[in-house]
Amino acid sequence: MSVRRADLRQTRRDFIQTALLAPSVLSILGNSLCFAEDIKPGVTEPSVEETLAAIKAMNATSASNVTPERLAACDTIQRSVDRLRASEFGEYFKSDAETAKKWEEERGVLRFLNASFDKVLTEIRETKVAEGRVALWQVYNMGYLVKTPTQTFAVDIKHRRAPELAPLVDFLLVTHKHSDHYTNEFCDAVAAAGKPVVSNFIDNEWKTPVEGREYKFGDCRIKTQLVDHNANLVKFVSAYEIDCGPKSGTCVIFHVGDACNVDQIKSTAPVDVFIPHLAVGLDVPKAVNTTLCPKVTLLSHILELGHLIDRWRWSYEYGFNVCKKCANDSVLLPVWGEKYEFRR
């Protein structure tokens, strides 16, 4: 009997630990048990023509120059976001190419997500990065592809087509074990190509221990520290300080994943490109204006479609308001597929 009770206690502990490690599990439970996920009333799905016009406007404008056309395009895509349930995104995400195409034809936001990926694939192949520069592409959520004059790498990529990037990258960094920051398929594809996959949870030779670690891939030098995601998930997120090497003009990218505490994210060198979560509790204005003072900030983690419509799925409007709060012209809100070029 006592053995059974002990087993039960262990099972309960395992369940709680798993639940804490995977908010997506809570989301699924929430979806089915507690929270009815309703699409926003009165919101209509944009037509194909409206979506195509929005994508064109997104590509013709930039995060550094937010025009009325770009704002209108954001509104169009947001309408589609506000009608796509997390469960529907989950179905789309695991669907085969033929089924995914149907979803993309019917849902403007998925058409945009797929078109953005095509744009990134084309541009990363065609872009030659000059000395003293680094090109970054926003893929989805906190996912970025980075091309320096000598290396190409990825951070926190989640996309149903992510494995297509495996031949193009030299290494992959993953900030933490939440399903909006990685996929097993992409990690496996990069590893199968014989390239490093760095994380704090995958058991391979690149795993980051709790005290942090340094890496060198080509001429990129990476320092990693583990920081808190929230009060329960302490030392759960790897914040990556990436020196992109002398040919890049020693551009330093500081990608901090879902780090929540501004006093924990410390860089050892001046930060050129800062990539934070805009709504996890991190004091972004303080980091931007007082502690890190980066040359540019790429606010990330909007439109996480795996989250419920009204729960942690931050909108373009929310993002623009965080930009305003920072009161600093160097704080940008890039959209999917957008390329940002850092110049020394």
Ligand SMILES: [Fe+2]
């Ligand atoms: Fe997270």
Ligand SMILES: [Fe+2]
């Ligand atoms: Fe996240």
